[in-house]
Amino acid sequence: MNKIFDSHSHYNDDSFKDDYCDVLQKIADNGVGTVLNVGADIHSSRLAVKQAEECDFMYCSVGIHPHDSIQARDEAIMEEIEQLIAHQKTVAVGEAGLDYHYDDSWSPEVQKEAFVKQILLANKYNKPLIIHTREAMQDTLDILNEYPLNSGVVHCYSGSRESCKQLVKMGLYIGFTGVITFKNARRALESLKVVPLDRLLIETDCPYMAPEPNRGKRCDSSMLHFVAQKMADELGMTKDEIIRITRENAERLFNIR
Numbered sequence: 001m002n003k004i005f006d007s008h009s010h011y012n013d014d015s016f017k018d019d020y021c022d023v024l025q026k027i028a029d030n031g032v033g034t035v036l037n038v039g040a041d042i043h044s045s046r047l048a049v050k051q052a053e054e055c056d057f058m059y060c061s062v063g064i065h066p067h068d069s070i071q072a073r074d075e076a077i078m079e080e081i082e083q084l085i086a087h088q089k090t091v092a093v094g095e096a097g098l099d100y101h102y103d104d105s106w107s108p109e110v111q112k113e114a115f116v117k118q119i120l121l122a123n124k125y126n127k128p129l130i131i132h133t134r135e136a137m138q139d140t141l142d143i144l145n146e147y148p149l150n151s152g153v154v155h156c157y158s159g160s161r162e163s164c165k166q167l168v169k170m171g172l173y174i175g176f177t178g179v180i181t182f183k184n185a186r187r188a189l190e191s192l193k194v195v196p197l198d199r200l201l202i203e204t205d206c207p208y209m210a211p212e213p214n215r216g217k218r219c220d221s222s223m224l225h226f227v228a229q230k231m232a233d234e235l236g237m238t239k240d241e242i243i244r245i246t247r248e249n250a251e252r253l254f255n256i257r
């Protein structure tokens with residue numbers, strides 16, 4: 001049996017604080033072989049590294065999410081981020097990108113600056129960038145055209161099929177969450193079908209985005225069985241094939257053996 005590679009999780013989130021060890025045991029007992037624990041600001045990035053140091057099957061990513069993009073203007077923070085990126089358990093930079101969903105978020109100018117800084121860091125350390133983009137696809141594509149990435153993934157893909165094609169053309173991987181199991185998932189499923197098999201990743205984005213039939217609950221990596229099954233049904237493959245392919249893709253992208 002192939003083991004699941006969860007390419008985007010947040011076990012550094014407060015919601016796992018009380019039963020963290022139990023959750024790790026539970027997912028290991030349920031066919032999960034590897035998790036990538038993703039930082040979103042300086043605090044969660046520090047914790048992601050610490051947790052990855054302590055857990056054999058966990059790797060981490062370090063970066064500044066658009067919601068905290070102002071932190072990228074702080075030189076001391078960015079120096080520490082750079083040190084954390086160089087850590088041997090850090091296999092990616094991010095999550096970084098653009099999010100225009102909330103009115104009270106940082107301005108596009110601040111967000112773009114943080115995004116570009118992290119593109120340059122990812123290229124400098126030759127690690128892939130984990131891209132978060134929400135309601136900001138055109139600006140995301142423009143920045144990626146101006147500052148090409150060596151490698152990366154657009155996580156929790158929610159854009160159009162046409163944008164998906166452009167991102168694939170840039171050499172990027174595309175990550176899908178439990179959103180593809182939701183009733184209103186038509187758009188995501190259309191995009192899924194234009195991603196080459198060797199660029200597909202599965203991810204929880206836990207504690208968020210629990211797939212059906214667990215929608216609304218706290219998510220963890222064991223729920224990826226539902227995501228893999230849905231993907232398999234859509235693509236006419238078996239769940240085990242999806243788990244194998246997405247694991248191979250993640251190991252290649254994040255340079256893990």
Ligand code: NI
Nearest residue numbers: 008038095205
């Ligand atoms: Ni995330």
